[in-house]
Amino acid sequence: MAPVHVAAGVLRRADGKVLIARRSRNSHQGGLWEFPGGKVEPGESASRALARELNEELGIRIRDFRPLIKVSHAYRDREVLLDTWLVTGWQGEPRGMENQPLDWVSVGELRKRPMPAADRPVVSAVSLPPxxxxxxxxxxxxxxxxxxxxxxxxxxxxxxxxxxxxxxxxxxxxxxxxxxxxxxxxxxxxxxxxxxxxxxxxxxxxxxxxxxxxxxxxxxxxxxxxxxxxxxxxxxxxxxxxxxxxxxxxxxxxxxxxxxxxxxxxxxxxxxxxxxxxxxxxxxxxxxxxxxxxxxxxxxxxxxxxxxxxxxxxxxx
Incomplete structure:
Protein backbone atom coordinates (compact mmCIF):
# COMPACT_ATOMS: atom_id res chain seq x y z
CA MET A 1 0.00 0.00 0.00
CA ALA A 2 1.34 3.42 -0.93
CA PRO A 3 2.16 5.82 1.91
CA VAL A 4 -0.41 8.46 2.78
CA HIS A 5 1.13 11.72 1.52
CA VAL A 6 0.40 14.56 3.94
CA ALA A 7 1.34 18.23 3.57
CA ALA A 8 1.71 20.07 6.86
CA GLY A 9 2.65 23.62 7.77
CA VAL A 10 4.80 24.83 10.64
CA LEU A 11 3.49 28.37 11.13
CA ARG A 12 6.12 30.43 12.96
CA ARG A 13 5.44 33.93 14.25
CA ALA A 14 8.02 36.70 14.62
CA ASP A 15 8.33 35.86 18.34
CA GLY A 16 9.44 32.32 17.45
CA LYS A 17 6.30 30.56 18.62
CA VAL A 18 4.72 27.95 16.34
CA LEU A 19 1.13 26.85 15.85
CA ILE A 20 -0.12 23.38 16.71
CA ALA A 21 -3.58 21.86 16.51
CA ARG A 22 -5.14 19.00 18.45
CA ARG A 23 -6.48 16.04 16.48
CA SER A 24 -10.06 14.97 17.12
CA ARG A 25 -10.45 12.01 19.46
CA ASN A 26 -11.97 9.74 16.80
CA SER A 27 -9.25 10.30 14.19
CA HIS A 28 -5.97 8.46 13.56
CA GLN A 29 -3.57 9.42 16.39
CA GLY A 30 -6.59 11.11 17.98
CA GLY A 31 -6.10 13.57 20.82
CA LEU A 32 -2.46 14.30 20.00
CA TRP A 33 -1.09 17.68 18.96
CA GLU A 34 0.16 18.10 15.40
CA PHE A 35 1.21 20.61 12.79
CA PRO A 36 -1.90 21.53 10.74
CA GLY A 37 -2.32 20.13 7.25
CA GLY A 38 -3.88 17.24 5.39
CA LYS A 39 -3.70 14.71 2.57
CA VAL A 40 -2.24 15.56 -0.81
CA GLU A 41 -4.85 14.73 -3.45
CA PRO A 42 -3.93 12.68 -6.57
CA GLY A 43 -2.27 14.96 -9.15
CA GLU A 44 -1.85 17.75 -6.60
CA SER A 45 1.55 19.20 -5.67
CA ALA A 46 2.52 19.29 -2.00
CA SER A 47 2.75 23.09 -2.00
CA ARG A 48 -0.74 23.45 -3.51
CA ALA A 49 -2.12 20.94 -1.01
CA LEU A 50 -0.51 22.91 1.80
CA ALA A 51 -2.15 26.14 0.69
CA ARG A 52 -5.55 24.45 0.30
CA GLU A 53 -5.44 22.59 3.62
CA LEU A 54 -4.32 25.59 5.67
CA ASN A 55 -7.06 27.68 4.10
CA GLU A 56 -9.66 25.03 4.91
CA GLU A 57 -8.38 24.28 8.43
CA LEU A 58 -7.20 27.71 9.59
CA GLY A 59 -8.90 30.22 7.28
CA ILE A 60 -5.60 31.74 6.12
CA ARG A 61 -3.80 32.27 2.82
CA ILE A 62 -0.11 31.48 3.01
CA ARG A 63 2.43 33.83 1.40
CA ASP A 64 5.96 33.03 2.59
CA PHE A 65 6.83 29.37 2.92
CA ARG A 66 9.59 26.91 2.09
CA PRO A 67 10.30 23.17 2.44
CA LEU A 68 11.34 22.11 5.95
CA ILE A 69 11.64 18.31 6.16
CA LYS A 70 10.01 15.19 4.69
CA VAL A 71 9.48 12.35 7.16
CA SER A 72 8.59 8.76 6.28
CA HIS A 73 7.06 6.87 9.18
CA ALA A 74 5.32 3.51 9.48
CA TYR A 75 2.57 3.23 12.07
CA ARG A 76 0.99 -0.14 12.82
CA ASP A 77 -1.93 0.48 10.51
CA ARG A 78 -0.45 2.77 7.85
CA GLU A 79 2.63 4.42 6.44
CA VAL A 80 2.78 8.18 6.02
CA LEU A 81 5.00 10.63 4.18
CA LEU A 82 4.80 13.86 6.17
CA ASP A 83 5.82 16.67 3.83
CA THR A 84 6.34 19.70 6.09
CA TRP A 85 6.85 23.35 5.18
CA LEU A 86 7.97 26.30 7.26
CA VAL A 87 5.40 29.09 6.91
CA THR A 88 6.46 32.57 8.03
CA GLY A 89 3.96 34.80 6.23
CA TRP A 90 0.18 34.53 5.79
CA GLN A 91 -3.00 36.59 5.45
CA GLY A 92 -5.67 36.31 8.11
CA GLU A 93 -5.65 35.18 11.72
CA PRO A 94 -5.43 31.38 12.14
CA ARG A 95 -8.52 29.92 13.75
CA GLY A 96 -9.92 26.41 14.09
CA MET A 97 -12.31 26.23 11.13
CA GLU A 98 -13.24 22.66 12.16
CA ASN A 99 -13.50 23.59 15.86
CA GLN A 100 -10.10 22.02 16.53
CA PRO A 101 -8.16 23.49 19.49
CA LEU A 102 -5.14 25.61 18.49
CA ASP A 103 -2.17 26.77 20.52
CA TRP A 104 0.89 28.96 19.91
CA VAL A 105 3.85 27.43 21.75
CA SER A 106 7.60 27.90 22.07
CA VAL A 107 9.95 25.30 20.63
CA GLY A 108 10.80 24.20 24.15
CA GLU A 109 7.11 23.65 24.89
CA LEU A 110 6.73 21.66 21.67
CA ARG A 111 8.95 18.92 23.04
CA LYS A 112 6.60 18.48 26.01
CA ARG A 113 3.41 18.07 24.01
CA PRO A 114 2.16 14.59 23.05
CA MET A 115 2.55 14.38 19.27
CA PRO A 116 2.42 11.64 16.62
CA ALA A 117 5.79 9.94 16.11
CA ALA A 118 6.08 11.32 12.56
CA ASP A 119 5.95 14.88 13.93
CA ARG A 120 8.93 14.47 16.28
CA PRO A 121 11.65 14.95 13.62
CA VAL A 122 9.78 18.09 12.54
CA VAL A 123 10.21 19.48 16.06
CA SER A 124 13.96 18.86 15.72
CA ALA A 125 14.02 20.59 12.34
CA VAL A 126 12.19 23.69 13.55
CA SER A 127 14.52 23.83 16.56
CA LEU A 128 17.65 24.07 14.41
CA PRO A 129 18.89 27.10 12.41
CA PRO A 130 19.52 26.98 8.65
Whole structure:
Protein backbone atom coordinates (compact mmCIF):
# COMPACT_ATOMS: atom_id res chain seq x y z
CA MET A 1 0.00 0.00 0.00
CA ALA A 2 1.34 3.42 -0.93
CA PRO A 3 2.16 5.82 1.91
CA VAL A 4 -0.41 8.46 2.78
CA HIS A 5 1.13 11.72 1.52
CA VAL A 6 0.40 14.56 3.94
CA ALA A 7 1.34 18.23 3.57
CA ALA A 8 1.71 20.07 6.86
CA GLY A 9 2.65 23.62 7.77
CA VAL A 10 4.80 24.83 10.64
CA LEU A 11 3.49 28.37 11.13
CA ARG A 12 6.12 30.43 12.96
CA ARG A 13 5.44 33.93 14.25
CA ALA A 14 8.02 36.70 14.62
CA ASP A 15 8.33 35.86 18.34
CA GLY A 16 9.44 32.32 17.45
CA LYS A 17 6.30 30.56 18.62
CA VAL A 18 4.72 27.95 16.34
CA LEU A 19 1.13 26.85 15.85
CA ILE A 20 -0.12 23.38 16.71
CA ALA A 21 -3.58 21.86 16.51
CA ARG A 22 -5.14 19.00 18.45
CA ARG A 23 -6.48 16.04 16.48
CA SER A 24 -10.06 14.97 17.12
CA ARG A 25 -10.45 12.01 19.46
CA ASN A 26 -11.97 9.74 16.80
CA SER A 27 -9.25 10.30 14.19
CA HIS A 28 -5.97 8.46 13.56
CA GLN A 29 -3.57 9.42 16.39
CA GLY A 30 -6.59 11.11 17.98
CA GLY A 31 -6.10 13.57 20.82
CA LEU A 32 -2.46 14.30 20.00
CA TRP A 33 -1.09 17.68 18.96
CA GLU A 34 0.16 18.10 15.40
CA PHE A 35 1.21 20.61 12.79
CA PRO A 36 -1.90 21.53 10.74
CA GLY A 37 -2.32 20.13 7.25
CA GLY A 38 -3.88 17.24 5.39
CA LYS A 39 -3.70 14.71 2.57
CA VAL A 40 -2.24 15.56 -0.81
CA GLU A 41 -4.85 14.73 -3.45
CA PRO A 42 -3.93 12.68 -6.57
CA GLY A 43 -2.27 14.96 -9.15
CA GLU A 44 -1.85 17.75 -6.60
CA SER A 45 1.55 19.20 -5.67
CA ALA A 46 2.52 19.29 -2.00
CA SER A 47 2.75 23.09 -2.00
CA ARG A 48 -0.74 23.45 -3.51
CA ALA A 49 -2.12 20.94 -1.01
CA LEU A 50 -0.51 22.91 1.80
CA ALA A 51 -2.15 26.14 0.69
CA ARG A 52 -5.55 24.45 0.30
CA GLU A 53 -5.44 22.59 3.62
CA LEU A 54 -4.32 25.59 5.67
CA ASN A 55 -7.06 27.68 4.10
CA GLU A 56 -9.66 25.03 4.91
CA GLU A 57 -8.38 24.28 8.43
CA LEU A 58 -7.20 27.71 9.59
CA GLY A 59 -8.90 30.22 7.28
CA ILE A 60 -5.60 31.74 6.12
CA ARG A 61 -3.80 32.27 2.82
CA ILE A 62 -0.11 31.48 3.01
CA ARG A 63 2.43 33.83 1.40
CA ASP A 64 5.96 33.03 2.59
CA PHE A 65 6.83 29.37 2.92
CA ARG A 66 9.59 26.91 2.09
CA PRO A 67 10.30 23.17 2.44
CA LEU A 68 11.34 22.11 5.95
CA ILE A 69 11.64 18.31 6.16
CA LYS A 70 10.01 15.19 4.69
CA VAL A 71 9.48 12.35 7.16
CA SER A 72 8.59 8.76 6.28
CA HIS A 73 7.06 6.87 9.18
CA ALA A 74 5.32 3.51 9.48
CA TYR A 75 2.57 3.23 12.07
CA ARG A 76 0.99 -0.14 12.82
CA ASP A 77 -1.93 0.48 10.51
CA ARG A 78 -0.45 2.77 7.85
CA GLU A 79 2.63 4.42 6.44
CA VAL A 80 2.78 8.18 6.02
CA LEU A 81 5.00 10.63 4.18
CA LEU A 82 4.80 13.86 6.17
CA ASP A 83 5.82 16.67 3.83
CA THR A 84 6.34 19.70 6.09
CA TRP A 85 6.85 23.35 5.18
CA LEU A 86 7.97 26.30 7.26
CA VAL A 87 5.40 29.09 6.91
CA THR A 88 6.46 32.57 8.03
CA GLY A 89 3.96 34.80 6.23
CA TRP A 90 0.18 34.53 5.79
CA GLN A 91 -3.00 36.59 5.45
CA GLY A 92 -5.67 36.31 8.11
CA GLU A 93 -5.65 35.18 11.72
CA PRO A 94 -5.43 31.38 12.14
CA ARG A 95 -8.52 29.92 13.75
CA GLY A 96 -9.92 26.41 14.09
CA MET A 97 -12.31 26.23 11.13
CA GLU A 98 -13.24 22.66 12.16
CA ASN A 99 -13.50 23.59 15.86
CA GLN A 100 -10.10 22.02 16.53
CA PRO A 101 -8.16 23.49 19.49
CA LEU A 102 -5.14 25.61 18.49
CA ASP A 103 -2.17 26.77 20.52
CA TRP A 104 0.89 28.96 19.91
CA VAL A 105 3.85 27.43 21.75
CA SER A 106 7.60 27.90 22.07
CA VAL A 107 9.95 25.30 20.63
CA GLY A 108 10.80 24.20 24.15
CA GLU A 109 7.11 23.65 24.89
CA LEU A 110 6.73 21.66 21.67
CA ARG A 111 8.95 18.92 23.04
CA LYS A 112 6.60 18.48 26.01
CA ARG A 113 3.41 18.07 24.01
CA PRO A 114 2.16 14.59 23.05
CA MET A 115 2.55 14.38 19.27
CA PRO A 116 2.42 11.64 16.62
CA ALA A 117 5.79 9.94 16.11
CA ALA A 118 6.08 11.32 12.56
CA ASP A 119 5.95 14.88 13.93
CA ARG A 120 8.93 14.47 16.28
CA PRO A 121 11.65 14.95 13.62
CA VAL A 122 9.78 18.09 12.54
CA VAL A 123 10.21 19.48 16.06
CA SER A 124 13.96 18.86 15.72
CA ALA A 125 14.02 20.59 12.34
CA VAL A 126 12.19 23.69 13.55
CA SER A 127 14.52 23.83 16.56
CA LEU A 128 17.65 24.07 14.41
CA PRO A 129 18.89 27.10 12.41
CA PRO A 130 19.52 26.98 8.65
CA UNK A 131 23.29 27.57 8.96
CA UNK A 132 25.82 25.47 10.89
CA UNK A 133 29.27 27.06 11.10
CA UNK A 134 32.35 24.86 11.52
CA UNK A 135 35.46 26.56 12.86
CA UNK A 136 38.78 26.29 10.98
CA UNK A 137 40.85 23.41 12.40
CA UNK A 138 44.12 25.37 12.54
CA UNK A 139 44.40 28.23 15.04
CA UNK A 140 47.52 30.39 14.82
CA UNK A 141 46.19 33.26 16.93
CA UNK A 142 43.42 32.66 19.47
CA UNK A 143 42.56 36.35 19.60
CA UNK A 144 41.97 36.50 15.85
CA UNK A 145 40.02 33.23 16.05
CA UNK A 146 37.65 34.66 18.66
CA UNK A 147 37.30 37.94 16.76
CA UNK A 148 36.30 36.04 13.62
CA UNK A 149 33.84 33.93 15.61
CA UNK A 150 32.34 37.10 17.09
CA UNK A 151 31.89 38.52 13.58
CA UNK A 152 30.10 35.37 12.45
CA UNK A 153 27.79 35.52 15.48
CA UNK A 154 27.12 39.20 14.90
CA UNK A 155 26.14 38.26 11.34
CA UNK A 156 23.46 35.87 12.60
CA UNK A 157 25.14 32.47 12.99
CA UNK A 158 23.50 30.65 15.90
CA UNK A 159 25.01 27.13 15.78
CA UNK A 160 28.76 26.47 15.79
CA UNK A 161 30.93 23.37 15.73
CA UNK A 162 34.20 23.88 17.63
CA UNK A 163 36.60 21.78 15.55
CA UNK A 164 40.15 22.74 16.47
CA UNK A 165 43.21 20.51 16.09
CA UNK A 166 46.79 21.17 17.18
CA UNK A 167 45.95 22.50 20.63
CA UNK A 168 45.92 20.27 23.68
CA UNK A 169 45.18 20.32 27.38
CA UNK A 170 44.66 23.70 29.04
CA UNK A 171 45.16 25.66 25.80
CA UNK A 172 42.38 23.76 24.03
CA UNK A 173 40.05 23.92 27.01
CA UNK A 174 40.67 27.64 27.46
CA UNK A 175 39.81 28.39 23.83
CA UNK A 176 36.76 26.11 23.92
CA UNK A 177 35.53 27.86 27.08
CA UNK A 178 36.01 31.31 25.55
CA UNK A 179 34.19 30.22 22.37
CA UNK A 180 31.33 28.73 24.40
CA UNK A 181 30.88 31.92 26.43
CA UNK A 182 31.00 34.03 23.30
CA UNK A 183 28.28 31.89 21.71
CA UNK A 184 26.15 32.04 24.86
CA UNK A 185 26.41 35.83 24.91
CA UNK A 186 24.95 35.87 21.39
CA UNK A 187 22.22 33.34 22.18
CA UNK A 188 23.99 30.72 20.04
CA UNK A 189 24.91 27.12 20.72
CA UNK A 190 28.35 25.51 20.43
CA UNK A 191 29.04 21.83 19.81
CA UNK A 192 32.47 20.39 20.54
CA UNK A 193 33.86 18.07 17.91
CA UNK A 194 34.37 14.59 19.31
CA UNK A 195 34.91 15.08 23.03
CA UNK A 196 31.99 14.74 25.41
CA UNK A 197 34.37 15.40 28.31
CA UNK A 198 35.50 18.73 26.83
CA UNK A 199 31.92 19.69 25.99
CA UNK A 200 30.79 19.04 29.55
CA UNK A 201 33.79 20.78 31.13
CA UNK A 202 33.18 24.05 29.23
CA UNK A 203 29.38 23.89 29.36
CA UNK A 204 28.93 23.52 25.61
CA UNK A 205 25.50 22.80 24.17
CA UNK A 206 26.50 19.56 22.52
CA UNK A 207 28.91 17.21 20.77
CA UNK A 208 29.56 16.55 17.10
CA UNK A 209 30.64 13.03 16.11
CA UNK A 210 32.79 12.07 13.14
CA UNK A 211 32.05 8.86 11.25
CA UNK A 212 34.31 6.76 13.52
CA UNK A 213 32.79 8.09 16.72
CA UNK A 214 29.30 7.51 15.29
CA UNK A 215 30.16 3.89 14.43
CA UNK A 216 31.54 3.20 17.92
CA UNK A 217 28.74 5.00 19.77
CA UNK A 218 27.04 2.66 22.22
CA UNK A 219 23.83 4.57 22.96
CA UNK A 220 22.28 8.02 22.80
CA UNK A 221 21.85 7.95 26.57
CA UNK A 222 25.58 8.28 27.23
CA UNK A 223 25.37 11.87 25.94
CA UNK A 224 22.45 12.82 28.19
CA UNK A 225 20.80 16.13 27.28
CA UNK A 226 23.65 17.26 25.00
CA UNK A 227 22.67 18.17 21.45
CA UNK A 228 24.22 15.53 19.20
CA UNK A 229 25.30 15.95 15.57
CA UNK A 230 27.07 13.47 13.29
CA UNK A 231 29.05 13.60 10.05
CA UNK A 232 27.85 11.21 7.34
CA UNK A 233 28.90 10.43 3.78
CA UNK A 234 26.51 7.77 2.49
CA UNK A 235 23.18 6.02 3.07
CA UNK A 236 24.64 3.53 5.55
CA UNK A 237 26.01 6.26 7.81
CA UNK A 238 22.78 8.25 7.60
CA UNK A 239 20.84 5.14 8.67
CA UNK A 240 23.26 4.66 11.55
CA UNK A 241 22.79 8.28 12.64
CA UNK A 242 19.03 7.79 12.54
CA UNK A 243 19.15 4.54 14.49
CA UNK A 244 21.55 5.92 17.10
CA UNK A 245 19.16 8.80 17.79
CA UNK A 246 21.40 11.76 16.96
CA UNK A 247 19.64 15.11 16.66
CA UNK A 248 20.93 16.02 13.19
CA UNK A 249 23.49 15.02 10.59
CA UNK A 250 25.84 16.52 8.02
CA UNK A 251 26.07 14.88 4.59
CA UNK A 252 29.13 15.55 2.44
CA UNK A 253 30.68 16.37 0.11
CA UNK A 254 27.84 17.83 -1.90
CA UNK A 255 30.14 19.89 -4.12
CA UNK A 256 33.93 19.86 -4.72
CA UNK A 257 36.07 21.31 -1.93
CA UNK A 258 39.63 22.58 -1.77
CA UNK A 259 40.28 20.61 1.41
CA UNK A 260 39.27 17.26 -0.17
CA UNK A 261 39.81 17.68 -3.93
CA UNK A 262 39.87 13.92 -4.64
CA UNK A 263 36.71 13.02 -2.72
CA UNK A 264 33.76 11.63 -4.67
CA UNK A 265 31.14 14.37 -4.92
CA UNK A 266 27.47 13.63 -4.25
CA UNK A 267 25.86 16.52 -6.15
CA UNK A 268 22.48 17.97 -5.27
CA UNK A 269 20.42 15.23 -6.95
CA UNK A 270 22.12 12.44 -5.00
CA UNK A 271 21.97 14.45 -1.79
CA UNK A 272 18.23 14.92 -2.24
CA UNK A 273 17.67 11.21 -2.87
CA UNK A 274 19.61 10.24 0.26
CA UNK A 275 17.72 12.55 2.63
CA UNK A 276 14.24 12.15 1.12
CA UNK A 277 11.93 10.83 3.84
CA UNK A 278 14.74 10.49 6.39
CA UNK A 279 13.36 11.35 9.86
CA UNK A 280 16.41 13.42 10.68
CA UNK A 281 17.42 17.01 9.82
CA UNK A 282 20.46 16.95 7.51
CA UNK A 283 22.77 19.84 6.61
CA UNK A 284 24.51 19.97 3.24
CA UNK A 285 28.30 20.20 3.60
CA UNK A 286 31.04 20.64 1.01
CA UNK A 287 31.51 23.69 -1.16
CA UNK A 288 28.66 25.58 0.51
CA UNK A 289 28.21 29.35 0.45
CA UNK A 290 25.34 31.47 1.82
CA UNK A 291 23.97 31.90 -1.72
CA UNK A 292 23.19 28.15 -1.79
CA UNK A 293 20.80 28.20 1.14
CA UNK A 294 17.63 28.28 -0.96
CA UNK A 295 18.97 25.49 -3.18
CA UNK A 296 19.71 23.37 -0.12
CA UNK A 297 16.11 23.71 1.10
CA UNK A 298 14.75 22.67 -2.28
CA UNK A 299 17.00 19.58 -2.09
CA UNK A 300 15.54 18.61 1.29
CA UNK A 301 18.32 19.93 3.54
CA UNK A 302 17.95 21.60 6.90
CA UNK A 303 20.34 24.16 5.47
CA UNK A 304 24.06 24.50 4.85
CA UNK A 305 27.18 23.81 6.90
CA UNK A 306 30.71 24.84 6.18
CA UNK A 307 34.06 26.27 7.13
CA UNK A 308 35.67 28.17 4.28
CA UNK A 309 32.44 29.50 2.77
CA UNK A 310 31.07 30.75 6.11
CA UNK A 311 34.03 31.74 8.29
CA UNK A 312 34.69 35.51 8.20
CA UNK A 313 38.50 35.46 8.34
CA UNK A 314 41.28 33.99 6.22
CA UNK A 315 41.45 30.19 6.46
CA UNK A 316 44.88 28.66 6.94
CA UNK A 317 45.08 25.15 5.47
Missing amino acids: VYLITPPAVTDTGVFLDDLRTALDNGVSLVQFRVFGLEGPALESLALAATRLCEAHGAGLLVNGSRELAESVGARGVHLDRRALASMRSREEYGELLLGASCHDARELALARDRGVDFALLSPVLPTRSHPDAEVLGWERFSALVDGLPLPVYALGGMTPSMLEQSWQAGAQGIAGIRGLWPGTIVD
